[in-house]
Amino acid sequence: MNSTTFSSHISRYPWRWLATMGGVIAALTCGSIATVEAQGTIETSLAVPASVITAELAPPPNVPPTITRRTPAKVIVELETIEKRAPLADGVDYEFWTFNGTVPGPFMRVRVGDTIELHLKNAPDSKFPHSIDLHAVTGPHGGAMLTQTAPSQTTAFQWKALNPGLYVYHCATPLVPHHVANGMYGLILVEPEYGLAPVDREFFTSCKEIFIPRGR
Secondary structure: OOOOOOOOOOOOOOOOOOOOOOOOEEEEEEOOEEEEEEOOOOOHHHOOOOOEEEOOOEOOOOOOOOOOOOOOOEEEEEEEEEEEEEEEEOOEEEEEEEEOOEOOOOEEEEEOOOEEEEEEEEOOOOOOOEOOEEOOOOOOHHHHHHOOEOOOOEEEEEEEOOOOEEEEEEOOOOOHHHHHHOOOEEEEEEEOOOOOOOOOOOOOOOOOOOOOOOOO
């Protein structure tokens, strides 16, 4: 499926937020990268990662492969906010605001105990600042306070995945509904420590609704 073709992915029904889970965490700044860590004792399974890997991101409706490793890693995530015109329906284009050029944004996959270092770049030709709020993070607005990114700029922060679950992420730059409605949202899966049961095939999608003036 062509990830830059939006008309086949835009439903006539509103998309829905997903429930989130979290713990109490605090934020601290370390060098140029903000770090989000848990308060209290971290279990052995959440030990310091022994390896550094680059996250494999997948455009909708695809998802990255199931995580087979059973030890935490440091995972580098690279995202770019891109404003682009693309088909909404036959003969109708729309100015989408995106993560990595797709609506929804790419699917991210990590495991409990991973330390995620997320870099957010705002494309040079963007007209607006953008950011990211991951509901898998319960620190400073899920990273939004640390990633308010102007065009041509890059921000980064680091956090530890403590709670398994499927979470939404979205732009959290005011006005937040404006950014989300234009396409800036996606999903991140935090797999449990011992992985998930095997299935025949995995995919993801979402539902949203876009209203435009008649004749546009």
